[in-house]
Amino acid sequence: MAGGDLRSLALVSTVVTAAMCYVRFAAQRLRPGLPRLAAFLPVLAVLPFLPLAFHAIHPRAISGFFLAWLAESKLLLLAAGQGPLHPSLPLPAFVAVASGPVRLRADKAVQTSSGLGLVSSAVMAALLAVIVYLYRYKEQMNQYLLLTLYSFHVYLALELVLASMAAAARAVLGLDLEPQFDRPYLSSSLRDFWGRRWNLSVPAILRPCVYRPVRAWLGSAPAGVLATFLVSGLVHELMFFYITLRPPTGEATAFFALHGACAVAEAWWARYDRWWRPPPLLATPLVLAFVMVTAFWLFFPPITRPGADKVVIAECEAAIAFLRDAGAWAAGFVRPA
Structure with missing residues (x-):
């Protein structure tokens, strides 16, 4: 980040x-x-504007996700006496849970991984660095190959950012945390992908904020699912605004509305035990292919059309160059004479 963004961060x-x-x-x-x-209204009114203090896309988009989506939702739940926040939490833990991708583990007896291990993190960071290096040849790449790299880039970047933030909260505050991802590349269905494996902070917020109230109000689980995906699409429009600083196009809403309709159809089909369903070895690639193809069609164009992807690549290249130079400096500093 430039000096201006460091001041904005502070x-x-x-x-x-x-x-x-x-x-x-x-x-x-x-x-x-x-x-x-x-x-809470003054805070709710201010939070969505804070990400605009950043000039670079990465801090603007990340802070937008944390503040304009997660924090706003958690404060609305707290206002209703629900959700992960409680005023009895110690102040540092309250601030961390309220403003970041930090979810306290509901049942400490459940033995699940609380984040990426050191080896996994190193492998993912190396893969992300390789992808950024390959962008040098993007002009010669097939468009769909480039979009496939973008898909892996999104997953690896989110996994590393969210896991590192949660790990920092665990190290500094001693909080027992739940993982942010659960191997989405093993998803057996769209419901499995969106509800139990991908960016778990989001479904953890959308369930109490949207799905349960709509289901209770209309008495219909499918209506709750459709409303949840619709709200997710609308909030993604806001996230894309933070990335591009351009008005919404509606494509992100269409992407999530489509996936919501398909998830409802998938659940309806699953009720009939005798009806054919793909075996696990086939279901997973079909799910991932559907997610990626529809993302090529509706998710990525609002970002690539104004050229925001090129800015993201440039920021990644600058970050890798900085880390490389810092590593070389550190190695020279500790090397014995």
Whole structure:
């Protein structure tokens, strides 16, 4: 990041910490419902604007995801007396859970991995570096090969960023955390991919915020699923705005609406035990192919059309060059004379 974005990071971190301290103070003294919601409104109004303080795409998009999606949703749940936040949490833990991809493990007896191991992280970082290197030849690449690399780039970058943030919270605050991904490349269905494997912070928020209220209101699980995917699409439009700084195109909403409809159809088909379904060895590649092909069609164009992907690549190349130079400097510094 440039010096300006480092200053923005310090400013945004200070504002968010102060805002979450205020939220915790208000939640301790006000009952759930309209009193809490009214007290939270100033913070809810400010959070979506904070990512715009950054000039580079990466910090703007990451902070947009953390603040305009996760934090806003968690504060709305807290206003209703629900969700992962509780005013009894220690202040550092409250701030971390409120403003980051940190989910406290509900059942400590459940033995699941709480993040990437060192070896896995190193392998993923190396693969991401290879992908960034291959972008040098993107002008000679087939368009669909390039979009495939973009797909792997999105997964690896999200996995590393979210896992490192959660690991930092675990190391500094001693929190027992749940993992952010669960091997999405092994998904056996769209419901498995979106609900149980991909970016688990998102379904953990969308279930109580959208799915359960809509299901209870309409008495229909499919309506809850469709509403959840629709809201996810609308929020992705906002995430794309943070990336491109251009008005929404509706393509992200169409992408998630399509996947929601297919997930509902998939659940309806699964109710009939005698109907044919693909074996696991075939189901996984079919699911991944469907996700990638529809992403080529609807998900990536709003980013590639204005050239935001080129800026992302340039930022990645600059980051890798910085790490390479820093590593060479460190190696020379510790090398004995």
